[in-house]
Amino acid sequence: GAGVSQSPSNKVTEKGKDVELRCDPISGHTALYWYRQSLGQGLEFLIYFQGNSAPDKSGLPSDRFSAERTGGSVSTLTIQRTQQEDSAVYLCASSPTHGVGEKLFFGSGTQLSVL
Amino acid sequence: LAKTTQPISMDSYEGQEVNITCSHNNIATNDYITWYQQFPSQGPRFIIQGYKTKVTNEVASLFIPADRKSSTLSLPRVSLSDTAVYYCLARSYGNKLVFGAGTILRVKS
Numbered sequence: 001g002a003g004v005s006q007s008p009s010n011k012v013t014e015k016g017k018d019v020e021l022r023c024d025p026i027s028g029h030t031a032l033y034w035y036r037q038s039l040g041q042g043l044e045f046l047i048y049f050q051g052n053s054a055p056d057k058s059g060l061p062s063d064r065f066s067a068e069r070t071g072g073s074v075s076t077l078t079i080q081r082t083q084q085e086d087s088a089v090y091l092c093a094s095s096p097t098h099g100v101g102e103k104l105f106f107g108s109g110t111q112l113s114v115l
Numbered sequence: 116l117a118k119t120t121q122p123i124s125m126d127s128y129e130g131q132e133v134n135i136t137c138s139h140n141n142i143a144t145n146d147y148i149t150w151y152q153q154f155p156s157q158g159p160r161f162i163i164q165g166y167k168t169k170v171t172n173e174v175a176s177l178f179i180p181a182d183r184k185s186s187t188l189s190l191p192r193v194s195l196s197d198t199a200v201y202y203c204l205a206r207s208y209g210n211k212l213v214f215g216a217g218t219i220l221r222v223k224s
Binding site: 004033035041042043045048091093099100101102103104105106107108109 | 145156158166213215
């Protein structure tokens, strides 16, 4: 596609359920990032992928959060046993390179609401 | 980490030039300064990037002094559609690209 695609755009779930959020990066982009944005707040870094490996997972808030990337393309962010404090917009971004001078291209995000 | 500091919010009127200054006192030698714009219900969008001196594109200008401890995003003749949150980033050591709180720009008619 022309841009970064995220699905679903909205997800409502019950506390304790597991959810999967998907990100389709721009074709050929090797770097992929996940961020979280709570209402009225800035962006919180979660995890970064270079290819299929995740050199930096330091932003994942707890062991309920995990992410993977396959084929150097699609990435899935999984949240197990969701809690109300997990409610936020989850943003994915991709980049053709990583490092100095990097430019990120963001999707429109997945709005997650945990009831 | 190359922490950035920006004003929390700014107000302007249509047609005015807006300058948003960001401080990054401990910027590393290799760090680029990058600005993003975010509208409600959208992901951030790249605006402009620079290393030193001045960079201009069709949207904005970026001024970076010789010591690189600050940078100024300049938006010429803003319109209502420029109302958004503006983020200044300086790449930190390692892999993280850290976003600060950003500056809320409100353009009034």
